[in-house]
Amino acid sequence: MTLQAIFTxxxxxxxxxxxxxFFAFVTLLALVFYIxxxxxxxxxxxxxxxxxxxxxxxxxxFVDELVVDGLDLHEFDSPEALQDGIxxxxxNVGIVLPDDYAANLATxxxxxxxxxxxxxxxxxxxxxxxxxxxxxxYNLAGKPLNVDAxxxxxxxxxxxxxxxxxxxxxxxxxxxxxxxxxxxxxSLITAEVEGRTIKALLVTPLTVPGFFISKGIMGTGLAxxxxxxxxxxxxxxxxQPLLIVVALLLGSLLATGLGFMIASVARDMMSVMAWAVLGxxxxxxxxxxxxxxxxxxxxxxxxPSYYLADTVHRVINFGSTWADVQANMAALLGFAxxxxxxxxxxxxxxxx
Amino acid sequence: MTQNAIIAEDLTYRYGDLTAVDxxxxxxxxxxxxxxxxxxxxxxxxxxxxxxGQLKPHGGKATVLGVDIAESAKQVQAQIGVGFEVSNHxxxxxxxxxxxxxxxxxxxxxxxxxxxxxxVGLGERGSDAVEKYSKGMKQRLMVARAxxxxxxxxxxxxxxxxxxxxxxxxxxxxxxxxxDRGATVFLTTHDMHEADVxxxxxxxxxxxxxVALDTPHNLKQKYGRRALxxxxxxxxGALTEREIxxxxxxxxxxxxxxFSQENVVTxxxxxxxxxxxxxxxxxxxxx
Numbered sequence: 001m002t003l004q005a006i007f008t009x010x011x012x013x014x015x016x017x018x019x020x021x022f023f024a025f026v027t028l029l030a031l032v033f034y035i036x037x038x039x040x041x042x043x044x045x046x047x048x049x050x051x052x053x054x055x056x057x058x059x060x061x062f063v064d065e066l067v068v069d070g071l072d073l074h075e076f077d078s079p080e081a082l083q084d085g086i087x088x089x090x091x092n093v094g095i096v097l098p099d100d101y102a103a104n105l106a107t108x109x110x111x112x113x114x115x116x117x118x119x120x121x122x123x124x125x126x127x128x129x130x131x132x133x134x135x136x137x138y139n140l141a142g143k144p145l146n147v148d149a150x151x152x153x154x155x156x157x158x159x160x161x162x163x164x165x166x167x168x169x170x171x172x173x174x175x176x177x178x179x180x181x182x183x184x185x186x187s188l189i190t191a192e193v194e195g196r197t198i199k200a201l202l203v204t205p206l207t208v209p210g211f212f213i214s215k216g217i218m219g220t221g222l223a224x225x226x227x228x229x230x231x232x233x234x235x236x237x238x239x240q241p242l243l244i245v246v247a248l249l250l251g252s253l254l255a256t257g258l259g260f261m262i263a264s265v266a267r268d269m270m271s272v273m274a275w276a277v278l279g280x281x282x283x284x285x286x287x288x289x290x291x292x293x294x295x296x297x298x299x300x301x302x303x304p305s306y307y308l309a310d311t312v313h314r315v316i317n318f319g320s321t322w323a324d325v326q327a328n329m330a331a332l333l334g335f336a337x338x339x340x341x342x343x344x345x346x347x348x349x350x351x352x
Numbered sequence: 353m354t355q356n357a358i359i360a361e362d363l364t365y366r367y368g369d370l371t372a373v374d375x376x377x378x379x380x381x382x383x384x385x386x387x388x389x390x391x392x393x394x395x396x397x398x399x400x401x402x403x404x405g406q407l408k409p410h411g412g413k414a415t416v417l418g419v420d421i422a423e424s425a426k427q428v429q430a431q432i433g434v435g436f437e438v439s440n441h442x443x444x445x446x447x448x449x450x451x452x453x454x455x456x457x458x459x460x461x462x463x464x465x466x467x468x469x470x471x472v473g474l475g476e477r478g479s480d481a482v483e484k485y486s487k488g489m490k491q492r493l494m495v496a497r498a499x500x501x502x503x504x505x506x507x508x509x510x511x512x513x514x515x516x517x518x519x520x521x522x523x524x525x526x527x528x529x530x531x532d533r534g535a536t537v538f539l540t541t542h543d544m545h546e547a548d549v550x551x552x553x554x555x556x557x558x559x560x561x562x563v564a565l566d567t568p569h570n571l572k573q574k575y576g577r578r579a580l581x582x583x584x585x586x587x588x589g590a591l592t593e594r595e596i597x598x599x600x601x602x603x604x605x606x607x608x609x610x611f612s613q614e615n616v617v618t619x620x621x622x623x624x625x626x627x628x629x630x631x632x633x634x635x636x637x638x639x
Contacts, residue, residue, distance in 0.1 A: 196440035200497070203404050203434045204457040205426055 029278070050074060052094035052116075054082045059102040065136045083116060092121045093129050105141045113137075119318060165291075167317050170234055171309035172287035174227050174248070178255040178308075179283055181223035183276035185259030189215060190266050193350065208351060212260075212344050219256035224249055236312070239319050244312065247329065251308040253336040258283075260343025264350050286310065304335035357382045357417060357505050357536035358403060364411030365398050372398040374560035375412060380553070382504075385527065385537040387551030387568075389544065389630065395560040396540045397437075397509065403538065404434050404507055417504055430458065433498030437509040437540075439490040443483035447474055447493050450482060451500055458501035472496045473522050488519035495523055505536045512546060524550060544626040554626065558634040568626060575632055576624030582610060583618040591617060 051066070054076045066073055074091065076082040082094045096114040098104075104111045113133050117126050192198040201211065227248050231237050237244055258279055266272040286306035290313045300306050311328045314320035322329075358380040365373040373395040380386040390396050401407040403414050405425030414421045416428045441450050448465040455463035469478040472492040482490065491511060498506055508527070512520040527537050527550055541547050547554050548568045556564040564571060578598040583591055594614070596606050610616060624632075 195443070196436065196438060197442055199406070199436065200434070200440050200454070201457070203406060203429050203432070204454060205430045205459070206457050207426060 049093075050091055052076055052082045052085050052091040053097070054079050054094070055097035055101065056099045057102070059097070059105075059140070061140050062097070062101075062136065065139055079114075086116050086118050089118065092118045095129075095133060105137060108141065111137055166234075168291050168313070170230075170236060170316060171290050171312040172284065173230060173234075174236075174251070174312055175283060175287050175305050175309055176280070177227045177230055178223050178251050179258075179276070179280040181219065181226060181252070182255040182259040182262065182279065183272060184222070185215065185219035185256060186262035186266060186272045186276060187269055188218075189259070189263035189347065190269060190272050193263075194268060198351065202351070208348065212347070215260075216253075216256055216340070219259050220249070220252040223252035223255045227252065236316055238316075240315050240321060243315055243322055243325070243329075247308060247311045247315070247325075247332065250329070250332045250336045251305075254304055254308070254332070254339050257336065257339030257341070257343035260347045261339070264343070264346035304332070304339065307332035307335065355382050356380060356415075357384075358386070358538065359415040360399075360403070360412070361414075362412035363399065363402060363409050363414055365395075365402060365407060366410050372560050373402070373409075376557070376560070376562045377412075378555055378562060378565055380536055380538065382536055383531060383534045384552040385531050385539060385550050387547035387554035388538060388540045388557065389542070389547055389554055389626070390557035391542075394557045396557055399557070400507055400509060400538070400540055404432060405429050430501070431503060432505045432507060433501060433503035435494045435498040435506070435508040435511055437513065439487070439494060441482045441490060441493060441497075444481055446479050446481055447485070447496075448478040450493065451497060454497050455500045460501055463500065468496050468499060469493075471499075472526065473519075488515045491515055492519060492522060495526055499526075499530070502533075503535060505538060506530055507538045507540075509540045510542065511539070512541070512543060520546070544630070548626050556630055556633060563633050564629070571626065571629050572624055575629040577622050579622035580607075581620050581622050582614075582616050584610075584614040585617050586615075595622070 050072045052074050053066075055062070058075065063073070074085075076085065076094075079096045082091075082096060085091050086094050094116040096116070098112055098114075101111060101113070103109075115126075115129055115133060117129075192201070198211070202208065228245070231244060231248070262272060262275045262279065266275055283303060283305040286300045286303050287309045289300055289306075290309060307328045311320075311325045311332065314325055314328075356379040358378075360376055360378050362375040362377055363373055364371065364375050376395075376399065378386075388396055388399065398407065402409050403416060403421060405421050405428055408422050417431055419428050421428050441447075442453070445453070447469055451465040451468060452463065455465070466475065466478055469475050472495055474489060474492055474496070477485070477489065482493065485493065491513075495508065495511055498508065506527075511523050511527070515523070524546065527539065531537055531552075537550075539547065539550060551568060553565070553567055554571065555562050566574070580596040580598065582594045582596065584594055585591055594610060596603065596610065600606075
């Protein structure tokens with residue numbers, strides 16, 4: 001085969017590819033999508049240390065000491081609010097200064113400072129913050145002081161029980177299984193439409209709602225069973241099994257809704273694949289934050305899979321309870337129901 | 353007195369500005385075979401889709417088995433069987449599994465898939481995946497699927513199109529058997545011969561309107577030429593044709609002369625075919 005023949009075939013295939021408007025559209029869409037993801041991700045490595053702090057009356061001298069490059073102070077109105085901020089994962093470290101901090105520094109009396117750490121904050125860094133508090137106090141007093149830094153871990157202390165990479169990956173694997181099932185469901189529905197078997201089904205006593213219910217049960221059930229098997233073999237049910245089951249069921253319902261949406265826009269198996277890959281990529285992003293904390297920003301909370309991945313992560317790796325993840329579960333329930341409803345409406349239009 | 357299984361009254365359907373079916377009216381008696389004939393795009397499939405509850409009419413009314421199909425499609429669909437023009441089976445499943453699936457959807461108890469498959473000539477291949485079937489076998493399976501619920505009305509869309517004579521014969525026999533059982537058969541076809549030999553009544557549809565509706569016999573009487581065509585052999589063995597027009601005053605005399613004076617080789621009636629009549633009425637063929 002000559003080079004000219006090869007070139008001719010390549011040109012022919014390119015023409016055929018772009019004659020298909022769908023593939024042309026998805027090609028462009030994917031390009032835009034990937035660029036957007038790149039732009040949204042942090043541009044630079046963030047080396048800023050965020051420090052939560054509370055003092056009844058914040059000593060200005062203390063603040064001045066902390067105004068240094070790379071240290072970002074966030075003042076709280078109460079010690080409780082500061083503790084909540086750490087528990088919620090907004091901060092890793094918080095310092096509560098006693099009411100008599102300034103007076104004790106001035107008079108050279110002992111100072112007791114409370115330092116709070118997030119449970120997954122590395123142990124080796126904790127000592128650094130304690131030393132840091134002592135250093136600042138020393139600078140303010142102008143002489144060595146007996147500063148008692150009282151450490152407290154908020155949430156389960158992970159000393160000696162750091163989260164293994166594979167455990168951090170578990171939410172990612174769970175989300176991936178659900179998303180693959182989403183693709184499988186969309187493929188099945190598309191095959192029904194493509195093969196016109198849907199027409200044969202709908203001239204029987206089977207109703208359209210019945211069709212959706214059957215597909216919903218099949219999609220949700222199959223997704224749940226698969227992800228449950230994953231959890232079973234990876235110890236995912238060892239903490240709060242009921243909570244994990246409910247979270248996975250809601251995640252499966254979410255995947256089913258997405259499967260319906262993809263089936264409503266896909267024309268054939270290839271287009272199912274194309275749309276599903278876009279979906280999988282988007283929905284996997286929140287799991288990156290678990291694998292590599294700090295790599296993505298708070299916007300990931302807009303992605304529905306965040307609430308599933310975060311819940312699974314917190315329950316499995318931190319032993320969180322219903323009370324700890326109730327906001328996540330409420331959001332997951334809302335997203336699952338909304339996506340299922342939108343998926344049904346979108347797919348219903350295709351059957352008219 | 354025979355009741356009407358299907359009553360269409362001013363049935364109308366539009367696709368945007370195009371009126372696909374334009375105020376058509378007809379009735380089909382219980383147990384009758386109704387041939388619905390017309391070229392592509394004439395409105396046949398749209399009519400069938402309305403009668404089977406797949407489309408809601410934009411005008412008029414269709415009463416099927418005494419029920420307004422637009423109001424209670426599912427009630428009607430439980431009692432009808434539909435065979436589609438294009439094969440739409442679950443190809444990865446076996447024929448028996450396909451039939452069992454639909455039997456379950458219809459709620460048929462003690463369904464015997466093997467017996468039905470034997471009836472359509474697929475008894476030996478019932479456990480094979482449908483994807484291995486030929487077109488004729490898939491079409492026979494389509495008819496079998498339409499029969500799983502022993503329907504009161506059988507809608508068949510081009511059931512023998514592109515099939516070998518053996519498969520066509522099998523399907524035509526089943527259509528007759530179903531009619532004998534008391535089922536009404538609504539047969540959509542291009543095949544004028546098939547419609548002629550099977551149908552008790554035929555309707556021609558063209559551009560969304562019914563242009564003729566009667567029994568095949570009456571249509572031929574009305575539109576056909578009453579004549580005989582004879583082929584005679586001359587002294588040198590050459591064949592020539594003679595036409596004898598019936599209903600003329602001297603027809604008997606002409607016939608007597610023909611047989612007494614000429615060597616008649618063949619004699620055929622000049623009966624018009626349904627296709628001739630369709631062309632005569634619409635000025636176009638069926639394709």
